[in-house]
C-alpha cells in the first residue's frame with residue numbers, strides 16, 4: 001500500500017498535498033461527529049472495546065496497590081507476614097495477567113473495528129467516484145484521488161485503531177492514578193504541581209517548534225516522490241535524450257533537501273525523549289526524597305497513622321509506580337493530539353470527495369430511450385468547458401439514421417468535445433441535442449449512453465484476459481461472437497498465435513501489446529456491442545494503412561444501419577462518409593460529401609490534397 005518514501009501516518013506522509021492545515025473548531029467538531037457515526041455503526045464492537053479498555057486499565061492500576069501491600073507485609077513491625085506477601089503478590093500477578101489478556105483482546109477488537117470502518121469508507125468513496133461527473137476527473141489529478149483512497153484512509157485507520165484506545169487509556173490512567181495517589185499521600189502530589197506544568201509547557205513548546213519541521217519534511221518528501229514518479233514514467237524519453245546525468249543531479253538536490261528536512265525534524269524530535277525522561281526522573285527523585293522523609297517520620301512515630309503526612313514503605317513504592325503511570329500519558333498527549341490533527345485533515349480530504357455533487361440526476365420525467373433509430377441532431381449547440389473559452393459556437397448537424405458523419409478539423413478544434421456532448425459527459429451551454437427527436441436531457445442517461453458504442457482516442461483496456469476485454473462490449477457474448485468481432489477488427493490472427501490465445505492476460509492498461517493492437521481490441525469490443533450509434537474518435541490512428549483499409553471494409557459492414565460519427569486525421573478512412581463536416585474555430589465551415597467538398601476547393605480539399613499528393 002505504501003508506495004512512497006516514509007509511512008502513511010500524516011506526519012510524514014509525502015503524498016498528502018501541502019502541510020497539515022490548522023482546522024477551525026467547527027470543522028473539527030463536524031469531522032469528529034462524522035467519524036463518530038462511522039464508529040457507532042459498529043457499536044457492537046465499539047462498546048465491548050470501551051469495556052475492555054476500562055477493565056484492562058483498572059486491573060493494571062490495581063497492580064501497584066497489591067505490590068505496595070506486599071512490601072508493607074514484608075516491612076511489617078511484627079516480622080515478615082508471608083501469607084499476606086504471597087496473597088498480594090498472587091493478586092498482583094493475576095491483575096497484570098488479566099490486564100494483558102484484555103489488552104490483547106482490545107487491540108484485536110479495535111483492529112477489527114477500524115478495518116470495518118476503512119472498508120466502508122473505501123467502498124463509499126469508490127461508489128462516489130463512479131457517480132461523479134466526468135468533469136471532476138478532468139479537473140482533479142488522478143494521483144491525488146488515489147492518495148485519498150489509500151494514504152488518507154490509512155491515516156484515519158491508524159488513528160482509529162491505535163490512538164482512540166490510547167486516548168481512552170490515557171484519560172482513565174491519569175484520573176485513576178491520581179485517585180490512587182490521592183489516597184496514598186496528598187502531600188506528595190504537590191511534587192506534580194511543579195513537574196507537570198514544566199512537562200506540559202515543554203511538550204507544547206516543542207510541538208509548536210517541531211510541527212512546521214514535520215510539515216516541511218512531508219512537503220519535501222512529497223516533492224521527491226513526485227519527481228521520482230515523473231521520471232519513472234518518462235524513462236524512455238529521458239534515455240532517448242540522454243538526460244540521465246541531469247535528472248540524477250536534480251534528484252540529488254531534492255534528495256539532499258528532503259534529508260535535511262528529515263534531519264531537522266528528527267533532531268528536534270530526538271531531543272524530546274531525553275528531556276522528558278529527565279523531567280520524569282526528576283519528579284521520581286523528588287517523590288522518593290520527600291516520600292523517604294515522610295516515611296522516616298512515620299516510622300519513628302513522629303507522624304501517627306491516619307495523619308495527613310503518614311506513609312508506609314509500601315505506600316512510597318506504590319506512589320512511585322502510580323507517578324510513572326500518571327506521567328506517561330501526559331507526556332504522550334501532545335503526540336496523540338498531533339496525530340489526531342493529521343487524521344482529521346486526512347478524514348476531511350476523504351469527506352470532501354464524499355460531499356462532492358454527483359452527476360446531476362436524470363430529470364424526474366426522463367424517458368428511457370428504447371428502440372433507438374439513431375437520428376441525432378445538434379441544434380444550434382454552443383459549448384465551452386469554461387465560461388471564458390467558447391469551444392463550439394452555434395453548431396448544427398443532422399445525422400439521419402444509418403448515415404455516417406465524418407468530422408475533420410485542426411487539432412484542438414473541438415471534435416472530441418462534440419463526442420463528450422453526444423454522450424452527455426458534459427451538458428451543452430446553449431442549443432439542443434436531440435436523439436430520435438427527443439432532447440437528450442429529457443432521456444435517462446443510462447439508456448442514452450447504451451445507445452452508443454464508441455472507440456476513443458485513448459484506448460482503455462483493463463487487467464484481464466483479451467476475451468474479457470472484448471466481451472466488455474456485450475457481457476453475455478459467446479466465444480464465437482467474440483472471435484467474429486476480433487476477425488472483423490483484423491486482430492484474430494494475432495490473438496490466436498499467442499500461447500494463451502484469447503485467455504492471454506493483459507497487464508495494466510495493456511502494456512504488453514502494441515498501441516495499434518490495443519486499438520484493434522477496442523474496435524473488436526465496439527463491434528460486439530449492439531448499439532444503434534457508433535462513435536469512432538481516431539480509432540485507427542495507430543494502425544498501419546493496410547490494416548486500416550481492411551478494418552474500414554469490416555467497419556462498413558458493421559456500420560450498416562447504424563449512425564456513425566467518425567473522427568479521423570487520415571482522410572482516406574472517411575472518403576465514403578455520407579457527410580463530411582469541417583470544424584474550424586468552433587464553427588462548421590464546410591459540409592458535404594467528399595466529392596462536393598473537393599469540388600468546392602476549400603479547407604477539406606487542401607487538406608486532402610496535401611495528404612495524397
Ligand SMILES: Nc1ncnc2c1ncn2[C@@H]1O[C@H](COP(=O)(O)OP(=O)(O)OP(=O)(O)O)[C@@H](O)[C@H]1O
Pocket residue numbers: 138385386391409410411412413414415416417418457
Ligand atoms: N476537459 C477539458 N477541460 C477544459 N478544456 C478542455 C477539456 N478538454 C478539451 N479542452 C479544450 O477544448 C479544446 C478542444 O478540444 P478537443 O479535445 O475537442 O479537440 P479535438 O478537436 O478533439 O483535437 P484533436 O484532433 O487533437 O483530438 C482544446 O482547446 C482543449 O484545450
Ligand SMILES: [Mg+2]
Pocket residue numbers: 415416417457537
Ligand atoms: Mg480529439
